[in-house]
Amino acid sequence: MKADDLLDSLEHVDPELVAQADKPPQKAPHRRPLWMGLTAVAAAAAIVIGIVLWPGGSPLTGQASALAVAEYPDMAPYPNEMDYLNPDGSLDSDRWSADYDTWRTSQKAQLNQPEGYDSGLEGYYTATLRQFLGGSGTENKVCSPLNIYFALGMLAELTDGSSRQQILDLLGQDSIDTLRAQARALWNANYSDDGMLTSVLASSLWLNEDVPFNQSTLDTLADTYYASSYQGEMGSAELDQALQTWLNDQTGGLLKEAAGQMSLDPETVLALATTVYYQGRWSQEFNPDNTAPDTFHAPDGDVKCDFMHSSSSNNYCWGDQFSAVGKSVLYGGTLWMVLPDEGVSVDQLLDDPEVMEFLLSNGEWENQKYLRVNLSMPKFDVSGQLDLIEGLQAMGITDVFDPAVSDFTPMTEAVEDISVTQATHAARVAVDEEGVTAAAFTVMAAAGGAMPPEDQVDFTLDRPFLFVLTSAAGQPLFAGVVNQPA
Template sequence: MKPETLYENLNSVDEQLLERSETAKAPRRRPWWMGAVAAALVAVVALGAAFWPKGSPLGVEAHAIETAAYPEMAPYPDEADYVDQATGEYDNEGFNQAHDAWWESKQALLPEEGYADGLDSFFQESIPVFLGGKEGENAAYSPVNVYMALAMLAELTDGASRQQILDLLGSDSLEALRQQAQAVWRAQYQNDGATTTILASSVWLDEDISYNQETMQTLAESYYASSYQGQMGSEEYTQLLQEWLNDQTGGLLEEQAEGVELKPEDVLALATTLYYKARWADEFSPENTSPQTFHAPSGDVEVDFMHQTMEESYYRGENFGVVRKGLQNSGAMWLILPDEGTTPEQLLEQGDALEPLLAEYNWEDWETRTVHLSLPKFDVVSETDLLDGLEALGVTDVMDPAASDFSPLTSEIEGLYLSSAQHAVRVTTDEEGVEAAAYTVFSLSATSAGEMPEELDFVLDRPFLFAITSDDGLPLFVGAVNHP
């Protein structure tokens, strides 16, 4: 199929469905021949990506047939900007007006309360599966990122192939899943200059295959999915996907993205990303950072530990303790420390270590304590092949060419199957805050075949679990730190 034809068909998308809020921008329609001229502008308008170190690759625009445009947010005001440098007077009214504008733009994006109902089962089932099997190693997983990829995959399937995905994600219909995925996207999105949470999606099409236009339109409308078309298996097309992944993840996963490849036998690839950056609500003082011993499985190592004493919530579970450390205008990082003699992997198998942050937990089970926190600065990178885990979670038909049903995608090819499911995550911490990124790439190929003390020392000097949750409690990242 010619790119011009597919682009013209996608132009029939109802733009009203893309108006997520009063501040949302619908994708700008342009004639095919204007793509090269508008490329640089689209990169800025669509992504608002001032924080990305390399900028958006211009080469990818030559293959673009649809570019997602994201909502705009009012910037979060910096109080220092409202202090007169000459007189020292503080413009309280000006700051309040700017803060109100920021708050209104944030609230305009939020879906109705209860939008995440039913997601806990997917998170609780998938986290142990995708973090397991890495005894003694660092591991990380982004539940929300994989959820979005699976939701998009469901749009391409039908019959039992679709039903298995719906069952895993806790949805009773494709329409319900679509609405919930939209709500998840809106609820997480934040790009106000202070905190960043951006979920991106893209579809990579083979230029020689005809696709169901209605399905492609749904991906564009419902998942903010940019679409590209090119020659599968070519070095250029693979490089463009890698550059797109690096753009959307702030360059944090550049080494891992080098392993992503579009093969000649691939028919389509779906890619989803999640980039997150937030400051601690109460930052660590660099003066209090000092070397300390971390008892890694492979032996003791000296690493830099950040130290802070704070009044914080503490939860005591069976064989573990949890401290929650807030993030500015965002969610929180949860630090889950196993008791001596218990590994993070054993906690995951135990099953209840993540309940305090995933479930509608009872705050009465938490105690406010003076916590003397010692947290190692860590940089955790993890790559996971999701295929075995998806099979263990009941998603099997999409991997079997004889059983899979990808009829909503195309009627031109039989024997399509999910041939690759790559997931990479990186989470870093320092005195200022947290930066994290994740991507998931699905490739479809064709084949012919006790009593609580008043004060608490919470020293994470041995392997521990962590989780980063959003404002409304969804787990954006979870992981195990065995080697900071």
């Protein structure tokens, strides 16, 4: 986003902050990969949580504090071989190798986090997947567990007492200090913006210009959650447009429709927003010449859609009610596809402890065999929008929604009777066959529920299935239910 565009959309925002906001942290998702923008896997998620003054509470008075801006890590760019060609067309291998080593060192530094930094999250991930993917019926469902985690972590910083403790309990942490350490490590381990893989997490705070806020809290959010803060006139078209523009910029425009619906009431004291934008290509790509229409057995009737095909050596996993295969993203994690056995529903899988254990195992699974997998999967583009309030209450977070008991004193002591009245989550995952592979085959049927007897297996995703997109660090960035591929 250019500086003049940002200034137009942030008319009522602090001018000094606007000048800072045009730095690379806000622009990162628009840095297209050096591999010509292939979009084998593209995904985005966003959360907006609105915190408002309850009717009858204290009046909004005062001026906003100075605001904080996050600084993102600098990563060495991936060395595109095309930039290292000699005049005769040969590769300058010495120069390329040196820059490649620099890039790999930079990449490994992001992944090099304290041992055990992600421990204690199993309960949170399990509860989130069951709560927000269950009961899909005939529709698709998709969410980003990690995106929700960061929104809740920021909310914990803004609260105290039992309001904070309920969030800590869900996230499996015993104190705000351990949460901060974990959140910072998780953020860095899952961040990449190097031209090969885009996995950008962004956070922001939108502050009422008439409310004084605690600067130390804003500084902590900038340091731990890489959150930038803006102030403006709540309820104004200008600030709504600024929020919508920020959401679109941070999610590569993948959630434009959902972002366009975001607005803040005049009574809003503060809103927080977190996003994830992901773009990567397959390690072994599909040959588009082999893509052909076939039948997907959707819950409400058969539909025709394009199926991609490949045949390669891979790990085939299974359990009592499912079979699963992972499709790796180059330097960027794995898309795990979990197919229920015949007669087993997706909801039954979500209720199965063995399946949840597999979804969080990142492929470290006892029941697996390395063999040739004949994969047939539909191209899909699934999206969804969730109101998180009821689900979060069901998972034990209740105080922040009740102005009679909520405690937001770490954020501001100038306003009482504050509560969360809006918590919207939107996500989208699109998968296609960008790139070329050398293999081709025709898939006949799916195997499920047991070790395959031969050295190859047909894995056909022609009925509702689960997927989890894990990052290079093994965290579940996105998860969903595909009932309708197209």
